[in-house]
Amino acid sequence: MKIDSYRRVGSIEEAYELLTEKSGAAIIGGGAWLKLMPKTIDTAIDLSDLGLDKVTGLENEYEIGCMVKLRQLEKFTPFQMIFDGILIQSAGSIMGVTVRNIATAGGTVAGKYGFSDLLPVLLAMDAEVELYKRGRLKLEQFMDETGVLKDILTRIYIRKTEGRGWFYTMKNTAIDFPILNAAITSSQKGCRIVIGARPYKAALAKKAMQFIDRIEKPGEVEIIEAANIAAGELKFGSNQRGSSDYRRELCITFVKRGLRKVLL
């Protein structure tokens, strides 16, 4: 990876102008995974000076600036009260402290990385993102969009929702990328089942969610059925960490465990 020039901008508008005037310009987030990018960046745009490095508690939600470090998320104790603290669990499971002090929430979300442990949890929490020009939209919608992002992800929003949550990431070692991860939540709005590191980007198991939400009092039989539906509807791939078949089997196990935790 090569960077031709570096700009620490003084305003979000300046960042947007730089981003849109050159095809090779890119927002660099925390920069922890820059080396994984094969391309050349003409202008690396750094948002460090824009005050986007804070978590703010609002009336009904939390606002997470895009430059908030994963370590900050992990140490923000009010998140312990939302969905059994799965956001803290996921942020704290990513590599070591030396990386979590670099990698940012915005960089992870905007990158839509398949290996992300954070994205499944944010999807399961039904988070929203704010883009500088487009405004707020559901993270789910943002994740479904393809192509190069010519906008700037400025903030992430999490509602103060009461509910149960479960997160698990399976790795060969603590500092490796996950073989598969899963985040499952249950609230008044229903269940959300998300599987990540398939190794594709995290996705909702919508058929499994619809199935389990239709049942008034789901038990073990329905949970097993939902797990099988999830494994059947999602696409899994193979890489050096695991085969698609292995990941599908893990998915069944994870969904069963998660649903038992949040429903029974």
Place this chain on the structure above:
Amino acid sequence: MKIKIKINGTIKTINVKADEYLVDTLRNNGCVSVRRGCDTTSCGICTVLLDGAPVASCSYLSCRADSHEVTTVEGIQEEAALIADFFGHEGADQCGYCNPSMALTLYAMKRELKNPDDDEIRAYLVGNLCRCSGYVAQHRAIRAYLEVE
């Protein structure tokens, strides 16, 4: 581009490339205790303190360190010597390649965590690998170091 950076208490103005990483800038400016390991944020060998927090300098752009304070083992020599004593006493030291990064991470941990339990210590050090000594003797040394006022 030029950056102004405080390295171990001394402010320096340094010319860096846009894609230069902090590990190289520091080594080029006399901090040879900062070592390159995996170069992919996995091993923790390149750890330095940025404004007191441990970061992997192999993945931190030097441009970003502009106006920040960086500490390497050269900047905490007394504390590093103390940590080395505990490691030596417990037989937790072999090739020594990971020692500077371990010392810096422990230094930061002692200031960040209050009375950490064994699990918290292990979790904090998960990104700092040692490939020769194993971790049991190190853990004893760390516990002893943390008990020093």
